[in-house]
Amino acid sequence: MRLKTFPGGVHPHDYKHYSASVPIEELPLPQKVIIPLSQHIGSPSTPLVKVGDEVKAGQKIADASGFVSIPQHASISGKVSKIDIFPHPSGTPQLGIEISSDGSDNWVELADDPNYLELSPQEIRSRIAEAGICGMGGAGFPSVVKLSPPEDKPIDTVILNGVECEPYLTADYRLMLERASDVIAGLKILLKILNAPRGIIGIEANKPEAIALMQKLTAEDSQISVAPLKLQYPQGAEKQLIYATTRRKVPAGGLPMAVGAVVENVGTAAAIYEAVRFRKPLVERITTVTGSIVQNPKNLKVRIGTPFYELVNFCGGITGDIGKIISGGPMMGVALPSLDAPVAKGCSGLVLLNTREARSIKERNCLRCARCVDVCPMNLMPSLIAQAVKGNNLDLAVQAGLDDCMKCGSCAYVCPAHIRIVQWIDTGKQRIAEQRASNK
């Protein structure tokens, strides 16, 4: 079978063997959680509680502050002990609400609504919005925004992203194996509210069991198909996934809806199912804790806001010196200064590298070998952008593709001169944003 894919990309070793065969385990209730007010793209949520308030698990503690925003919920029951700046999985400390557990895990009332598919699209959307759901694959785009396309942009294809192209991570894989029917139910909800005729579940070829299971469960469904995809990074990047599965190219600077597509992560689909059927807010997710120095790498079901050290301790601690703590995958994840940051809605994994794996090699002159150009999935000239940013020539940087870069890191991955291309591009993006803001 010829596998679908996109042009460019790289083939890193996937390191998924550490945790791929480990079934999901539930992490015991943490002593405290820190619910960041910013876990998504858009404006931070507005707190609804104050220090000292008693809260139940699932209770809304912060509200959406606009259309592109989401509410936040308490993930455990207990007392609001602090509202302050806390470590954040993005690396930059952010405002959050700390809840100290009362140990009882007392929930708000959830209601089962087995006829959820008969609800009006409007009602379904409001349940998704109320549940505080944003993309759980990493970017964290509020789902309800994606699911409310303007009239003139009909959606004909909903793509579920089960690619999980980041090395090490296996959370989505385990979810697809263990909660396949929830994922499919979530997809059906999406198809219904968007009135879309076609659903595609994209899964990378290194997960044959997940592909087989999804194919089996959707065999009777004429609307839904499974697309096995070539093992190639960044297969799970939104535009690349849309291209691989539909051959449509999202215009530069545009959203998937411009080509009639909506993409949601498989974890998000499962959360949407729970939100619509049980009105359960997004207060827990599956996170992979892995790496060569993690004693027992695991896929954990954790409450949002649980500090990372709780996860590492539950995995038996570490067996060597930590060189790097990565929130997310090793290609696009963020290196954190400590294990104090909490799990946010988009945290698909925690990867610990040892000192040897984390060692960095000195940046040298660009050889112009063009490997970065060859692998860039966005068809840019990464080395030229980096060079232009270094020389503060932002016009040239934009010409070489600064605005189109999604920072997948393929370029830096293959660079023999070890140039921090993504870092330079990031710097360039910041500078151009400042320049454009001051020109307005």
Place this chain on the structure above:
Amino acid sequence: MKDKFIVSPAPHLHDRTSIPNVMWNVVIALLPALVFAVYYWGWRSLWLTLLGALSAVLTEALIQKLRKVPVTISDGSAFLTGMLLSYNISANSPWWLPVLGAAFAIAVGKQVFGGLGNNPVNPALLGRAFLLASWPSLMTSGDTWIKTLSRPFSQASINGISNLDLIHQNLQTVAPKAYDLVTSATPLKVAQTLRDSSFVNTITSSDSLNSVISNNIFTSLFDLGTLQQLFWGNVGGCIGEVSVFALLLGAAYLLWKNIIEWRIPLFYIGTVFVLTFFLGGIKGTGYSLMLPFFHIFAGGLMLGAFFMATDYTTSPLTKKGRVIYAVGCGLMTVIIRLWGGYPEGVSYSILFMNVMTPLIDKITMPKAFGRIKK
């Protein structure tokens, strides 16, 4: 547990390639050609190659010390430049020729521009151009091309004489004074002589005996025996350029290792093949289907196409650009070979296209995924 961790930007993985890895692999890929050189011309070819490499490395170290920048000679790039420079001289050269050439290549061809990655043209080829301009006789005269006949590779040489030697002898019979040919000119020099108009006049104005000889020359130059000789490298030429077989072996290694990309060599050699297929006979005394094969096997084309034109720094960044660049190299090579003053045009063609590279990069700047082509 330590309390300090590395906080560096993503990606946190790397495919483990490095500059030394690339450079030393190219050096490895060049070794088969050196083995053949030693086989044909003795240990002198090895010493000359090492002298060139050593001179390049020392020059780089010295200049980096003077510039007060980190000394990076262990990355192999200077060694490679020196080695390639030596591959472009005769095994009969004096010892100081590769030393001076390599020093010039590194100093003027590379360090002046800021070192690795900043040179506008291939340093080794610039070094060769410097030697050619300064000591033309040492770089081109027939005296410098030594050749051993006692090697068993080609059918013709079993009898102690090869096609090419036969041709040289014939040429000397036809025009002993006008052409200062000794027993071992390079094959391309012979071809150049054949297409020279005054030579053609000599033959046509001479008696029938001479035209028989010239006919002989032509048929024996462009026959399978010659190609065989060229393939194994049993011909006059520079240290590293003669054995097509050895060079292809190294090229296959580089392609397999993903260090070079196929576009430049394929389009370069392909252009030379196609152009000489159509134009090769225009100025010669006749035409043969062997002509295009002769042109891709002879001279420095294999060395140039796989090891010099593919130099990262001086070739274009985009795939489309590489095709334009390679076709340009092929075009220039054929023009120089068929109409130029030199018998061989590979090094000047590559230098010329090196200079065009920034322009090619500019016109082939790709449109980002999802952007409308203007």
